[in-house]
Amino acid sequence: MTLIDGKAIAQEVRNEIRDEVAEWVAAGNEAPGLATVLVGDDPASAVYVGGKQKACAEVGMRGFDHRLAADTSEAEVRALLHQLNADPAVSGILLQLPPPPHIDGPKLTEEIAPGKDVDGLTPISTGLLHKNLPGLRPCTPLGCMELLKRHDVDLSGAEAVVVGRSDLVGKPISALLLQANATVTTAHSRTKDLAEVCRRADVLVAAVGVAHLIKGDWVKEGAVVIDVGMNRLDGKLTGDVEFEAAAERARLITPVPGGVGPMTIAMLLRNTLQAAKAAAAV
Numbered sequence: 001m002t003l004i005d006g007k008a009i010a011q012e013v014r015n016e017i018r019d020e021v022a023e024w025v026a027a028g029n030e031a032p033g034l035a036t037v038l039v040g041d042d043p044a045s046a047v048y049v050g051g052k053q054k055a056c057a058e059v060g061m062r063g064f065d066h067r068l069a070a071d072t073s074e075a076e077v078r079a080l081l082h083q084l085n086a087d088p089a090v091s092g093i094l095l096q097l098p099p100p101p102h103i104d105g106p107k108l109t110e111e112i113a114p115g116k117d118v119d120g121l122t123p124i125s126t127g128l129l130h131k132n133l134p135g136l137r138p139c140t141p142l143g144c145m146e147l148l149k150r151h152d153v154d155l156s157g158a159e160a161v162v163v164g165r166s167d168l169v170g171k172p173i174s175a176l177l178l179q180a181n182a183t184v185t186t187a188h189s190r191t192k193d194l195a196e197v198c199r200r201a202d203v204l205v206a207a208v209g210v211a212h213l214i215k216g217d218w219v220k221e222g223a224v225v226i227d228v229g230m231n232r233l234d235g236k237l238t239g240d241v242e243f244e245a246a247a248e249r250a251r252l253i254t255p256v257p258g259g260v261g262p263m264t265i266a267m268l269l270r271n272t273l274q275a276a277k278a279a280a281a282v
């Protein structure tokens with residue numbers, strides 16, 4: 001079994017982006033700018049947004065860090081998103097999820113201009129993804145695909161099973177795997193005999209958000225296992241897969257932490273650079 005070191009691969013990607021940004025700026029262009037919008041004081045979200053802003057600075061991008069009080073109204077967040085849409089210094093915008101309960105995160109995300117949608121979550125980006133047209137793709141699914149690519153996993157004709165159907169991960173990763181010519185099954189909470197469905201996977205992606213739901217003996221011998229889960233169990237961060245038991249059967253497997261998670265921010269930087277370049281081309 002080989003461990004997929006997401007932390008190291010994310011660092012490689014970040015180094016590549018830093019060089020590309022330097023080249024872009026040396027050619028006379030403005031540095032790309034990323035605006036993050038965080039509503040409320042969820043501690044995990046604050047850590048993720050802090051990580052995004054820090055990563056931005058490290059690769060030479062400009063950061064616009066908007067932190068709004070937990071009782072900010074939807075109308076106020078919408079107004080800020082519109083202001084950022086109109087700001088030429090801002091190449092990419094994201095609304096950190098989940099927002100407080102009185103705010104409809106997915107609905108407000110729709111207010112982000114498609115060209116600045118670096119989370120790839122607006123209906124326009126979703127349409128472009130499913131049509132396989134150029135556009136911005138969601139960061140975590142992109143990160144999973146990058147891990148598979150950097151480990152030379154041949155997806156053509158492979159049986160891929162994705163457990164989870166969220167807009168953030170499950171649905172877009174299923175679409176990306178299909179575009180890479182895998183035979184894709186999207187499983188979910190109503191799937192009958194989930195164990196048997198998982199056992200046929202050459203590539204198993206767990207993105208369901210339930211700690212250790214995927215048992216070791218659900219993993220086919222020699223499979224590649226990508227664990228997107230990020231669950232707190234007894235104060236410890238853990239994935240959706242029973243790691244030790246799964247690792248005995250898998251050929252390649254991501255750990256939690258240190259697997260898919262760090263790739264999310266690396267891919268966000270890549271999307272921001274892509275958005276800046278696309279904006280300059282029009």
Ligand SMILES: Nc1nc2c(c(=O)[nH]1)N[C@@H](CN(C=O)c1ccc(C(=O)N[C@@H](CCC(=O)O)C(=O)O)cc1)CN2
Binds near residue numbers: 096259
């Ligand atoms: N607007 C968005 N909101 C959320 C997204 C997103 O892509 N866009 N994804 C997640 C949170 N997230 C980024 O926002 C994120 C999650 C995890 C990591 C990460 O590096 N995890 C580390 C462990 C960190 C820890 O100890 O807590 C790892 O897995 O090794 C980065 C970003 C939901 N919201």
